[in-house]
Each structure stands twice: as C-alpha cells, then as structure tokens.
Amino acid sequence: MLVRAYLRASTREQDATRAKADLVRFANERDLRIAATYVENESGASLARPELFRLLSDCHPGDMLLVEQVDRLSRLNASDWERLKSEIQRIGVRVVALDLPTSWNQIAISEGDDIQRRMLDAVNGMMLDMLAALARKDYEDRRRRQRQGIEKAKGEGLYKGRPEDRERNTAIMQMLAKGQSWSAIVKATGCSRATLSKLAKRVKEGVKAKVAE
Structure with missing residues (x-):
C-alpha cells in the first residue's frame, strides 16, 4: 500500500501546502510513509483538477489517498461527486481524511479480513457522502452570501469590484x-x-x- 497525499487550495493566493505538516505528522504517528505529494490551486467545486487525477492515475488497488479534510477533495455538486467517487472506487483507492476518524480504521485492517473491510467501506462511503454534501452546501451558502453582499453594495453605490492586479x-x-x-x-x-x-x-x-x- 502506497500513501499519496493530496493538498489543494482554491486560489493561487492561498497556500496549498499549508496542511502538509499535519499530513506528514499523521502518517509518521502510524508508521506510514508518504510516497508522493500532489499539490494544486484549483476550486474544489470543479472536476478540472489535473493533479488529483494524476494522483488517481498513479494509484494501484489498495493505495491510500490522504487528505486533511473531505472538502479538500470535494465541494462538488452531486453528479460530479458521484463521478469522482466512482473513479476512486473503480481503482480501489482508500480515502483517509484527518477530519473523518472512521476512515483511519482502514490503515490497520488486514487484507484478508474481507467482511470487516466491506463493513468499513460501507460506513466510510456513507460518511464521505455526508461530508461531501456538507462541503457543497457550505460552498453554495458562501457564494449566495457573497452575491447578496455584492447586490447590496451595488444598491448603495459602494461596490467597485475586485481591485485590478x-x-x-x-x-x-x-x-x-x-x-x-x-x-x-x-x-x-x-x-x-x-x-x-x-x-x-x-x-x-x-x-x-x-x-x-
């Protein structure tokens, strides 16, 4: 099993590597070695993320995709999340997120314990779906509040748009x-x-x- 860390931030102004130390610490505490780290600045609401799909193409069945939070992996709408999840399942990648403790159990389980693995897969699949849905809701709520703030500022003659770089x-x-x-x-x-x-x-x-x- 190879561990592949995925780090994402939404814009180039944000530091996508911010959580790298936390991922390394998590791996070291469990005697795991991160074989590769994939970093990109792309929106989690889009499937256009070359580094994420490069990570998946490098994976073999049983490899681990390690992320800080589920929202680093997905702020996708329901249909795009299903597409990404299907690709992860097709390859046989285990998703482990620092904010999803139930996913940590996948690390210690033996390859031969099929029943326990299937039970864990079911629990983690449900939890991933829930957290991905919450991440999407948070994204849509923030976008809605942003639009409302802009409309209010325009109505008051205060909105000047984003400063030009x-x-x-x-x-x-x-x-x-x-x-x-x-x-x-x-x-x-x-x-x-x-x-x-x-x-x-x-x-x-x-x-x-x-x-x-």
Missing part, C-alpha cells in the same frame, strides 16, 4: 504583445480566458493608438 496584467499584456499563445499564458499566470480577452483588447487598442500617432 496591475503588475500581473502588465506582464500578461507584454506576453500577448510578444505573440505568446493564450493557452501558454493561462498556464503560466492562472488568469481566466475572460480576463485574457479584456487584456488582448487593451493591447490592440494600444497598437491602434500608436499607429494613429
């Missing part, structure tokens, strides 16, 4: 001016294609202004 945007416009592809820029900077489209228009307008001069 001028340094990053200047660098992106320089990359666009040099002819770098959108895909390469998105990969290097993490900006959205919508932002990239706006900046591309600025670059074109700047070129037109220089020609007009």
Whole structure:
C-alpha cells in the first residue's frame, strides 16, 4: 500500500501546502510513509483538477489517498461527486481524511479480513457522502452570501469590484504583445480566458493608438 497525499487550495493566493505538516505528522504517528505529494490551486467545486487525477492515475488497488479534510477533495455538486467517487472506487483507492476518524480504521485492517473491510467501506462511503454534501452546501451558502453582499453594495453605490492586479496584467499584456499563445499564458499566470480577452483588447487598442500617432 502506497500513501499519496493530496493538498489543494482554491486560489493561487492561498497556500496549498499549508496542511502538509499535519499530513506528514499523521502518517509518521502510524508508521506510514508518504510516497508522493500532489499539490494544486484549483476550486474544489470543479472536476478540472489535473493533479488529483494524476494522483488517481498513479494509484494501484489498495493505495491510500490522504487528505486533511473531505472538502479538500470535494465541494462538488452531486453528479460530479458521484463521478469522482466512482473513479476512486473503480481503482480501489482508500480515502483517509484527518477530519473523518472512521476512515483511519482502514490503515490497520488486514487484507484478508474481507467482511470487516466491506463493513468499513460501507460506513466510510456513507460518511464521505455526508461530508461531501456538507462541503457543497457550505460552498453554495458562501457564494449566495457573497452575491447578496455584492447586490447590496451595488444598491448603495459602494461596490467597485475586485481591485485590478496591475503588475500581473502588465506582464500578461507584454506576453500577448510578444505573440505568446493564450493557452501558454493561462498556464503560466492562472488568469481566466475572460480576463485574457479584456487584456488582448487593451493591447490592440494600444497598437491602434500608436499607429494613429
């Protein structure tokens, strides 16, 4: 059995490796060795997480996927969670989360004890479903409160939107001016294609202004 640690944060401004020490401590206390660590900054509400799926593709039946909290693994809607869970079950990966003590029992159980393993799988499957649903609800509640706050601020004339990252945007416009592809820029900077489209228009307008001069 190989232990593979998964660390995720939602944005590039957050430290995805924050919980690494906790995972290492948990493994050491149980005489486990973390064979590989997979880190990414992607939303838990999306299945577009290359590092998570690279982890799963590296796994063999019986390997352990170790996470700090279930919400690091999923803030997915019900259908996407079922897709991810089905892939985990297809491969035969054991999910162990620090915030799900029932999952810890999978570490000590012997391979030959099929009845106990099936019982644990049933209990952990139910608990994972419950925590994944709660994580999704928390995500949707926060998004709703955020929208309500923005609408209220707009109504009061106080909303000015997110401050522009001028340094990053200047660098992106320089990359666009040099002819770098959108895909390469998105990969290097993490900006959205919508932002990239706006900046591309600025670059074109700047070129037109220089020609007009």
